[in-house]
Amino acid sequence: MPTKERLVVIGNGMAGCRAVEEVLKRDPDRYEVVIFGAEPRVNYDRIMLSPVLAGEKTFEQIVINDMAWYRANDITLHAGRAVVRIDRQARKVVAEDGLEVAYDKLILAVGSDPVRLPLPGADLDGVVTFRDLDDVQAMTAAAEKGGAAVVIGGGLLGLEAAYGLSRRGMKATVVHLMDVLMERQLDESAGYLLREALAARGVETLLEAQSEAILGEGGRVSGLTLKDGRTIPCDLLVMAVGIRPNTRLAAEAGLNVARGVVVDDQMRTSDPAVFAIGECAEHRGIAYGLVAPIWEMCRTLGDVLTGRGGAYEGSLLQTRLKVSGVDVFSAGRYAGGPGCEDVVFRDAGRGVYKRVVLENGRIAGAVLFGDAADGGWYFDLMKRGEDVSDVRDTLIFGQQITEALRGVDPKQAVAAMPDSQEVCGCNGVCKGAIVQAIGEHALTTLDGVRAHTKASASCGTCTPLVEKILQLTLGDAFEAQTGPAPVCKCTHHGHDAVRRAIVEFELKSMPAVMQALEWTTPDGCAACRPALNYYLLCAWPGEYRDDKQSRFINERAHANIQKDGSFSVVPRMWGGMTSAA
Numbered sequence: 001m002p003t004k005e006r007l008v009v010i011g012n013g014m015a016g017c018r019a020v021e022e023v024l025k026r027d028p029d030r031y032e033v034v035i036f037g038a039e040p041r042v043n044y045d046r047i048m049l050s051p052v053l054a055g056e057k058t059f060e061q062i063v064i065n066d067m068a069w070y071r072a073n074d075i076t077l078h079a080g081r082a083v084v085r086i087d088r089q090a091r092k093v094v095a096e097d098g099l100e101v102a103y104d105k106l107i108l109a110v111g112s113d114p115v116r117l118p119l120p121g122a123d124l125d126g127v128v129t130f131r132d133l134d135d136v137q138a139m140t141a142a143a144e145k146g147g148a149a150v151v152i153g154g155g156l157l158g159l160e161a162a163y164g165l166s167r168r169g170m171k172a173t174v175v176h177l178m179d180v181l182m183e184r185q186l187d188e189s190a191g192y193l194l195r196e197a198l199a200a201r202g203v204e205t206l207l208e209a210q211s212e213a214i215l216g217e218g219g220r221v222s223g224l225t226l227k228d229g230r231t232i233p234c235d236l237l238v239m240a241v242g243i244r245p246n247t248r249l250a251a252e253a254g255l256n257v258a259r260g261v262v263v264d265d266q267m268r269t270s271d272p273a274v275f276a277i278g279e280c281a282e283h284r285g286i287a288y289g290l291v292a293p294i295w296e297m298c299r300t301l302g303d304v305l306t307g308r309g310g311a312y313e314g315s316l317l318q319t320r321l322k323v324s325g326v327d328v329f330s331a332g333r334y335a336g337g338p339g340c341e342d343v344v345f346r347d348a349g350r351g352v353y354k355r356v357v358l359e360n361g362r363i364a365g366a367v368l369f370g371d372a373a374d375g376g377w378y379f380d381l382m383k384r385g386e387d388v389s390d391v392r393d394t395l396i397f398g399q400q401i402t403e404a405l406r407g408v409d410p411k412q413a414v415a416a417m418p419d420s421q422e423v424c425g426c427n428g429v430c431k432g433a434i435v436q437a438i439g440e441h442a443l444t445t446l447d448g449v450r451a452h453t454k455a456s457a458s459c460g461t462c463t464p465l466v467e468k469i470l471q472l473t474l475g476d477a478f479e480a481q482t483g484p485a486p487v488c489k490c491t492h493h494g495h496d497a498v499r500r501a502i503v504e505f506e507l508k509s510m511p512a513v514m515q516a517l518e519w520t521t522p523d524g525c526a527a528c529r530p531a532l533n534y535y536l537l538c539a540w541p542g543e544y545r546d547d548k549q550s551r552f553i554n555e556r557a558h559a560n561i562q563k564d565g566s567f568s569v570v571p572r573m574w575g576g577m578t579s580a581a
Helices: 014-026 046-053 067-072 133-143 156-167 188-200 248-252 291-305 375-384 389-395 399-405 410-416 431-441 446-453 463-477 495-504 510-516 528-539
Strands: 005-010 031-037 063-065 076-079 083-087 092-095 100-102 105-108 112-114 127-129 148-152 171-175 203-206 211-217 220-226 231-233 236-239 243-245 261-263 274-276 281-283 318-323 326-332 341-347 352-359 362-369 422-424 559-561 567-569
Touching: 005 014, 005 100, 014 031, 014 063, 014 291, 046 133, 046 156, 067 076, 083 248, 127 133, 133 148, 133 156, 133 236, 148 156, 148 220, 148 231, 156 171, 156 188, 156 203, 156 236, 188 203, 188 326, 188 352, 188 362, 220 236, 261 274, 274 291, 318 375, 326 375, 362 375, 375 422, 389 399, 410 463, 422 463, 431 446, 431 463, 446 463, 495 510, 495 528, 510 528
Parallel strands: 005 031, 005 105, 031 076, 105 274, 127 236, 148 171, 148 236, 171 203, 261 281
Antiparallel strands: 083 092, 092 100, 112 243, 211 220, 220 231, 318 326, 326 362, 341 352, 352 362, 559 567
16 A cells, blocks of 8 residues: 655644645545644634634634544644744654654645734733734733723724723723724725724724833833823733734745745745745735635645646635624725725614725725625625626615616525635635535535535624525525524524523523533533523522623623622613603
C-alpha cells in the first residue's frame, strides 16, 4: 500500500481547518493530515466571539470542529503547541517544545496579529486586545468586577467589544479617530444610525478623538488621556485598532514576504511545497481580512492540493454583519463617486437606511442598515454586472417587491438563483451546496441543513432564504413548523409547555426540568437557562434558589441589572406620549 503524503497545517483556526475540509471533500484518502494550533483548544468560529463576550452564546456553541471530527478524519491535532521554526531544506516544522514533524506539503494559516498602539502605559494590567477566546475570558473576568471600559477603535471588533462589555454591566465608551464609525463599511448616514443604535444600548462613542496616553495606578489601567486634554476613567481598556498579517515564521524561513506572505493564484508561496491562506496571505498585493475571500482561497487550495488545478483571482468584497444586534451590509463602492447616482431609502421609525449606488445603469455598490435581507441579491446583481435600468424605480425596495412587479413568483425568484450564488456569507455556503446536501442526506429541517452545510448556523441573517431553498427543493414534501416555537435548540418544548410542566410535576431545579422534559444538552444554553431560572423563581419563590449566573434580560427592554439585584428599566415609548398611568 503506497504511503500517503503528509500535509501539515500551521494554524488550527477557521482558514486552516476549512482548507483541510476542502481537501477531504475532494480526496479524503490522499493525505496524512497534521494540524498545529497555538491555542489549547479545538477549532471554533472566531466571528462568533462577540456573542460569547455578550453572554449570548457559550464557547461550546461556537465550536466548528470538535474532537470527534479530528478523530473521524484521522487528523493529528497538536493543540497548544505553537510552531517556532520551518526548516524548508529538511521539510519539517519545529514546535516550541522541540517536537519535529516532516511534511510533503505545508499550509501556513497563522492568521494575523492585533495591532497594539505604542502609547505610554500600553503594558499596564487591564489593557487587552480582542482577538481570541483568551481575550474574551480576560474581558469577562474584568466585567465581573463592574466599573468602566474604554475601547479604542470604532471598527467592527471595537464596537462588538463595547457592546458585549455593556451587556455584562460595564459602562462602555468607544474612542474612534475618524468621524464615522466603521468608515470602511459604512457611509456617513449609516454611521450616524449605528451611533444612535449603540447609544440606545448603553455604549457612548467619541468620534475624532485621538488617544495620547494610558493612565495607571498600582500597575493597573485607570484611564485614557486624549490629545484634546480629556481623560476618560476606566478599569479595562481594549485596543481594537486593526490587525496585521502574521508573517514572522514565513520571513524567518526565507519566504517572500511583503505586507503578508506573498502567494500566487494557486495560493503557493515562493517555495512550491508551502502554501498560505487566510489573513496571513497576500494575493496580488491585497491581504484580505474578511471571511468570504478566505473561503474562496480554501476552495482553490482544495482543488490545487488534489490535482484539480484551480486559480484564485481575487475577491469582490462584501461585508455582511450583525453589529450589536443590528443588521449591516456593504459592498463595492458604497460611498459613490464621480459618474455615480444614488437611490436612497430611509425609514426613521424602523431605523432602516438603504443606499444603492448606480453607475451606467449597473449597481456599483450598496450599504444597508437595519434591514440587510436583500444584500445578497444586490451583491449578485453587482457581480454579474446586470443592467438594472428597467427596475430602477423599485430596486431600493428589494428583491421581493421588484420581482413581484416584474410578475415573477417569489418561488421562481429563488429557483432562478444560480447555484454559485452565496447564501451564507459567514460560512461561505452557496445555494448549490445547500440543494446538494438536502438531496444527498434527505434533509427536511433547517437544523439538518445547518448541521451538514453550516448555512445559517452563525449570525442567522440568511435563515429565511435557507428555509425558502429547503421548501423549494422538497416541494410537496416540505412541512412548515407548526405550533409554538421551542424555547431553544436544547428542547422541542415551547415556553408555555415548560411553565406548565414546572407546576404540574413540581419541578424545582434546572436539572429536574431538563431531565423531566428530556433536554438534549447536559446543562442547557444561554437562551434556555435564563428562561428556566425565571420560570422556576416565579413558580416556587420560597423554594427555588435564584441562580444569578443565569440572569438575563433581553436588550430590547433596555434594562440594567446591578450586582445587588436591583435594576432599572427604560420602557419603550409607543406613540411618543406615555404617562405614568
